[in-house]
Amino acid sequence: MDFFWLLVVNITLSVLSTPVFSLTTCPCSDSSLCNPVSSPPRKEVLVFQHRGTLWKSYDWSIVTTVAMFGKYDPDLMCYAHSKGARVVLLGDLPVAQLTNSTYTKLWIKQQVKLAQDQFMDGINIDIEEALPNTEAPLLTKLISDTSKAFHEAIPGSQVSTDVMYSPNCINECCFDYKGIADACDFLMLMSYDEQSQIYGDCIAMANSPYNKTAKGVSEYLKLGISPDKLVLGVPWYGYDYTCLHLTQDRVCSIAKVPFRGAPCSDAGGKQVAYFVIQQILAANSTTGRLWNSTYEAPYFQYKNTETGRTHQMWYDDPESLSYRYKYAKSADLRGIGVWHGDCLDYDGKGKQQAKEMWEAITSFLQV
Numbered sequence: 001m002d003f004f005w006l007l008v009v010n011i012t013l014s015v016l017s018t019p020v021f022s023l024t025t026c027p028c029s030d031s032s033l034c035n036p037v038s039s040p041p042r043k044e045v046l047v048f049q050h051r052g053t054l055w056k057s058y059d060w061s062i063v064t065t066v067a068m069f070g071k072y073d074p075d076l077m078c079y080a081h082s083k084g085a086r087v088v089l090l091g092d093l094p095v096a097q098l099t100n101s102t103y104t105k106l107w108i109k110q111q112v113k114l115a116q117d118q119f120m121d122g123i124n125i126d127i128e129e130a131l132p133n134t135e136a137p138l139l140t141k142l143i144s145d146t147s148k149a150f151h152e153a154i155p156g157s158q159v160s161t162d163v164m165y166s167p168n169c170i171n172e173c174c175f176d177y178k179g180i181a182d183a184c185d186f187l188m189l190m191s192y193d194e195q196s197q198i199y200g201d202c203i204a205m206a207n208s209p210y211n212k213t214a215k216g217v218s219e220y221l222k223l224g225i226s227p228d229k230l231v232l233g234v235p236w237y238g239y240d241y242t243c244l245h246l247t248q249d250r251v252c253s254i255a256k257v258p259f260r261g262a263p264c265s266d267a268g269g270k271q272v273a274y275f276v277i278q279q280i281l282a283a284n285s286t287t288g289r290l291w292n293s294t295y296e297a298p299y300f301q302y303k304n305t306e307t308g309r310t311h312q313m314w315y316d317d318p319e320s321l322s323y324r325y326k327y328a329k330s331a332d333l334r335g336i337g338v339w340h341g342d343c344l345d346y347d348g349k350g351k352q353q354a355k356e357m358w359e360a361i362t363s364f365l366q367v
Ligand SMILES: *[C@@H]1O[C@H](CO)[C@@H](O)[C@H](O)[C@H]1NC(C)=O
Pocket: 016, 100, 102, 103, 106
């Protein structure tokens, strides 16, 4: 359903069978930069790093944690540490192995070793396969054991878990959310791809509708999870939908692509990075930027040059993100997260837009 994640999963499933990359000596010019970051719990600005060296252009005055989801990059580790930011691993395993305690024990050992060998500060556990309610305790135990192992081996380390935008078995991920929140440092809410299961009209909608996002957070809080255990993840990408039919009031019917029991999903569209969306908005839009005030999100339409078809693009920009950052602040959440930091054009025509995307985060941080 989500091509960004699929890329990642293919890499990580092989972890147990291939020798892990490991360093023998500190790769940083100043060897003290190989020490784990020891700052106490604080408001988080967690950024997922996906590929390449665009991280050099992140706003390091506000980043607190980088989840290194691309290839391990020692320069990124040294640099992040020089800015007091933690660097965490991607943690993923096949849920079929949760019943195999030989596997999970070995997995935990390997993750800790990988983090130590690479001078990292923890792990972000990202398991998005369907998990039936009956197996939820196994995942909670894995996360609890992983937390204990990390906190013991690397003092001050951080263990977080990625979860769906709401705790209601979204995408058939029926975790024990309260148990997991208790077992690790915090939950990173993936408050995007919120149209992964559409049961009503099969139409284009916002990726991260404000009303649905806020409802999801409130449901986590209702479980008795402290706001200090919740990081609100937001998208720096959007969805491009081809309209099969378009009404005068801009309701765009999309291809019916089922996903985990739902007849329709955002897999009927295509994920597009923010900087590409801005290029299409500038060059091809037939409507200009429009605003949906229920979703607090922008969208626009354009005609594809090659096919002549009308498309509807739903996305987030500094204005819509500010609503979400302000919400996170007003709810006193632990932090915000960004999927992902490499969706921007830091050096070319999108440079100013990239700056504005980072600046919008100040609406979460301002006191
Ligand atoms: C359990 O995990 C171990 C270690 O990876 C593996 O050797 C074994 O085949 C697994 N058992 C099953 C039933 O998958």
